[in-house]
Amino acid sequence: MTTRIVVKIGSSSLTGPEGGLNREAVAFFAAEIAALRKDSCEVLLVTSGAVAAGFRGIGYASRPKLLHEKQAAAAVGQVMLMQAYQEAFAGHGIPTAQILLTRTDFCSRRAMNNAMMTVEELLRQGAVPVFNENDTVSVDELKFGDNDTLSALVANLLKASHLLVLTDMDGVYSGDPRKHPDAVRYQHIEEITPEIYAIAGGAGSSVGTGGMRSKIDAAKIATRGGVPVFVGRVTEPGDLSQAAAGTGKGTYFATTLSSLPVKKQWLGFMSTPLGSLYVDDGAVEALLHGGHSLLPVGVRRIEGSFHSGDVVEVLGPDAQLLGRGIVNYDDTQLRSIQGLPSREIVPKLGEVHRLEVIHRDEWITLR
Numbered sequence: 530m531t532t533r534i535v536v537k538i539g540s541s542s543l544t545g546p547e548g549g550l551n552r553e554a555v556a557f558f559a560a561e562i563a564a565l566r567k568d569s570c571e572v573l574l575v576t577s578g579a580v581a582a583g584f585r586g587i588g589y590a591s592r593p594k595l596l597h598e599k600q601a602a603a604a605v606g607q608v609m610l611m612q613a614y615q616e617a618f619a620g621h622g623i624p625t626a627q628i629l630l631t632r633t634d635f636c637s638r639r640a641m642n643n644a645m646m647t648v649e650e651l652l653r654q655g656a657v658p659v660f661n662e663n664d665t666v667s668v669d670e671l672k673f674g675d676n677d678t679l680s681a682l683v684a685n686l687l688k689a690s691h692l693l694v695l696t697d698m699d700g701v702y703s704g705d706p707r708k709h710p711d712a713v714r715y716q717h718i719e720e721i722t723p724e725i726y727a728i729a730g731g732a733g734s735s736v737g738t739g740g741m742r743s744k745i746d747a748a749k750i751a752t753r754g755g756v757p758v759f760v761g762r763v764t765e766p767g768d769l770s771q772a773a774a775g776t777g778k779g780t781y782f783a784t785t786l787s788s789l790p791v792k793k794q795w796l797g798f799m800s801t802p803l804g805s806l807y808v809d810d811g812a813v814e815a816l817l818h819g820g821h822s823l824l825p826v827g828v829r830r831i832e833g834s835f836h837s838g839d840v841v842e843v844l845g846p847d848a849q850l851l852g853r854g855i856v857n858y859d860d861t862q863l864r865s866i867q868g869l870p871s872r873e874i875v876p877k878l879g880e881v882h883r884l885e886v887i888h889r890d891e892w893i894t895l896r
């Protein structure tokens with residue numbers, strides 16, 4: 530069985546500190562990916578660097594901060610980026626293809642199925658699909674925020690064997706090494722806890738976007754979808770194959786979970802919850818360990834306004850996120866039955882199509 534690998538390359542690895550595209554870096558990564566493919570791996574590439582590559586070409590002295598300026602720079606830089614990859618991979622006899630996505634695309638099952646079919650065909654034909662966010666049409670609140678998240682969504686969707694997130698640090702440290710010289714590197718992170726989030730800071734270089742926090746977010750999404758993750762540096766020939774083999778210069782996030790059906794991926798990582806349900810300890814046990822549905826008796830507090838069929842998030846008594854699900858009541862109905870045993874629901878509301886607040890089949894654990 531072919532090993533399918535998603536490689537994400539951050540801006541910090543593709544551009545200089547003053548911006549502009551480092552074409553030698555593009556050629557280096559193309560050679561690394563070509564070597565992986567010789568080891569009978571399929572490789573999908575998620576690349577940043579469009580904004581960083583393009584901003585000087587459109588007259589900005591430094592990487593823009595305003596959304597429309599970033600979008601203009603990306604529109605210029607994306608052409609430069611793809612041209613550089615096309616030339617670099619052509620030297621290895623590998624065709625490249627451009628896939629531009631936005632978060633809105635991921636919310637559409639139809640768009641995702643179309644994208645998946647295109648990507649599977651490209652892989653069958655021996656091409657390297659090169660993904661980036663479609664910065665021209667993304668808007669601030671909908672942007673992935675960074676390509677780390679995009680790479681995790683792609684890895685889950687295409688059921689990758691590994692996600693390799695390449696950056697300018699050789700892994701996740703106990704603090705940003707730029708600010709904490711005594712920080713120590715984690716070789717492996719078994720569980721992504723609030724303490725791990727606490728050590729992950731923002732972007733390091735002048736061209737980065739997501740920082741280590743977004744890489745932790747991406748690792749959480751990918752491992753939840755059954756994809757192990759590497760975050761680290763690839764600077765010498767052979768480093769990428771080492772990263773894929775588990776001996777890379779970085780941090781590994783393992784997972785024992787299986788890949789998720791597209792519906793659960795959408796529910797967990799692409800949907801927008803319209804409400805929050807706070808539940809009691811009994812409901813926490815039922816949802817996290819019992820494999821049960823959420824019943825009205827376990828609901829303690831409701832926030833937001835929503836209709837039956839919308840997505841809501843569910844939180845425990847400690848306000849920690851437990852997961853997301855499709856709710857079977859609107860918020861008004863649910864407020865009138867919260868805390869009631871199931872036998873009292875029909876007398877209270879009349880006939881309902883489902884007693885469960887969230888049915889197990891329409892639930893995803895995110896804890």
Ligand SMILES: Nc1ncnc2c1ncn2[C@@H]1O[C@H](COP(=O)(O)OP(=O)(O)O)[C@@H](O)[C@H]1O
Nearest residue numbers: 539540541696702730732733737738739740741
């Ligand atoms: N705990 C941490 N461990 C390692 N790097 C960290 C940590 N917290 C913040 N960082 C910063 O995250 C940066 C990598 O993210 P970013 O700047 O977005 O790079 P990229 O362009 O590769 O995505 C590092 O250069 C580093 O300065």
Ligand SMILES: N[C@@H](CCC(=O)OP(=O)(O)O)C(=O)O
Nearest residue numbers: 540578579580675676738739
């Ligand atoms: N679409 C943007 C992505 C920016 C981004 O995510 O940057 P990074 O944090 O360096 O991966 C670009 O190509 O510049």
